[in-house]
Amino acid sequence: MTDSALRISHITVKPDRIVARVEVAEERHARTTPSLIAMLAPAYPHLLEHACVNERGDTFAAVAGDTSLPHLLEHMAIENQVRMEGERFATGATYVGKTQWESRVRRIARIELSYADDLVALAALRDAARDLNEAVSLMDAGDPSGRLAQRP
Template structure:
């Protein structure tokens, strides 16, 4: 087990991109090498993930990359997949970065595109729960269809709220470094 992946910050950036700061509880146990069961179970729940494009140094397919990748990288792709299943959104992209000369070991910066702010927040939470359940080998506790249905309800709410908000455009045009910080749990 790799322990509970924790989203410690969520920032909304320009161009419909969200930045997540992720911390892994054990800085020496953050890879699928340490938990090969996670990607195996993830592909069982979400077979379409195998068709995700993934740019990596080795030119591997996403499925092959998952044999030895960071758990936050899987998390990035899962957030994209959940959004795509809840709402047709075209191509969404993501990126996972880390620099342990600057940040503590085990901290990752995950960037994910979105079209619906409420949906991406829901997808982040569902992805957290799924990764945790898979790490605990609790695949039977995950009802993908029910989770996707709940996310589809969030799509409707998010679309309605965006149409009501006169400041929606202003919020979306802020660069990430100036975006409103929304601490998790606050």
């Protein structure tokens, strides 16, 4: 999808984590906004409570409305992992993520995600990217009250 705000251009599955390279197409989408977070909240209700290493606080809430788009993707993927694992195995696993720009100028970021099941992690990341791209395009369409499609 060439018109997507963000795309995953490469994924490496390591023994303890997956490493994804993520590219943000346009500079205007490089950072999150409070309204984007508000749009995602119904579908990702625990996002703001996530533990998060950042310069402003102990949870993702401290930076959510003004952080990199790939950092938001990381936390959405973690929320999907928790939801999917909970439904399938009730493993009680906790997941750790880390996001940094590899090239801020070219808007290429590296996301690392720990996993209990690598296939779940890959699906969680893919679903997060789909939802995030949908939310950004709704914002661009001037429809911030738009709802993400319900997932089964």
